[in-house]
């Protein structure tokens with residue numbers, strides 16, 4: 274089996290044990306062809322694999338399920354998605370965050386559709402497509418095409434760090450952990466192996482309390498033998514995120530239209546529809562989008578982006594039919610569900626503070 278004292282590991286025996294466990298315990302996921310189906314000759318749909326992998330970047334399986342179902346129902350293949358209006362895709366993506374992914378999703382669908390609808394099968398060609406980086410190309414090649422690629426996400430890094438009791442902190446350890454993971458990847462069933470590693474990390478080898486007693490690769494695991502599984506992977510201390518401020522402006526016209534703005538395609542919430550805002554900075558100047566009697570609501574909306582925390586105050590105003598905004602436009606087709614999460618929080622905050630903003634209110 275393995276010798277956890279000398280440090281040698283029989284990688285192929287470890288992979289075989291993991292695959293046996295996966296054959297019995299694979300998670301049922303809507304985009305996945307399970308081991309029994311694969312054994313019966315059913316092939317994964319590369320479109321579904323690609324869509325799920327893009328959605329899963331920075332997001333959990335639980336958060337993605339509903340989005341995946343809605344996308345597949347509305348745009349069941351890559352040609353359908355390629356032909357969809359940008360605004361419809363962005364609205365369907367609303368709430369999933371990291372909106373550059375949605376813009377790249379559209380661009381990638383159009384590129385694949387233009388080449389006849391076939392996704393490339395090798396990593397290098399996949400990486401040439403919009404929004405597909407090192408991780409996603411490996412995942413698509415392995416899962417959709419059973420290519421012998423090593424797929425390394427946070428779950429896999431954790432499992433590998435523990436199997437080899439690698440103490441170097443993340444992120445410095447990343448390249449070495451990827452090498453160790455490659456050492457374990459079998460030539461037979463690499464796609465199932467990649468998914469088995471992900472499942473192990475998601476269900477048993479979890480961050481805080483790994484369930485080592487139930488683990489199929491317990492006998493190979495050096496961290497378990499050393500009693501240090503829960504301490505790994507080590508992580509370098511994170512720098513504190515800066516705090517930024519801003520104001521979001523919600524203007525309601527007498528006919529019920531709301532002032533909305535489509536954000537520039539690049540940058541935070543790029544291409545998404547939301548409320549006009551000030552800059553998000555240390556101490557931004559007020560920047561109301563239309564002349565009105567603005568009222569700042571009590572309380573703040575808090576949101577965290579990758580690199581900073583944001584605290585937004587929300588200003589509301591009722592305006593007349595001749596109001597001329599200097600940015601954005603008044604729209605009557607407002608759908609709160611099409612807002613990105615931050616903008617939805619602002620809308621909910623306004624409601625909580627003043628009741629139904631669309632009905633006669635103390636603002637009038």
Ligand code: SF4
Nearest residue numbers: 478485488491494502
């Ligand atoms: Fe993770 Fe424990 Fe299994 Fe090692 S034995 S891989 S620490 S669950």
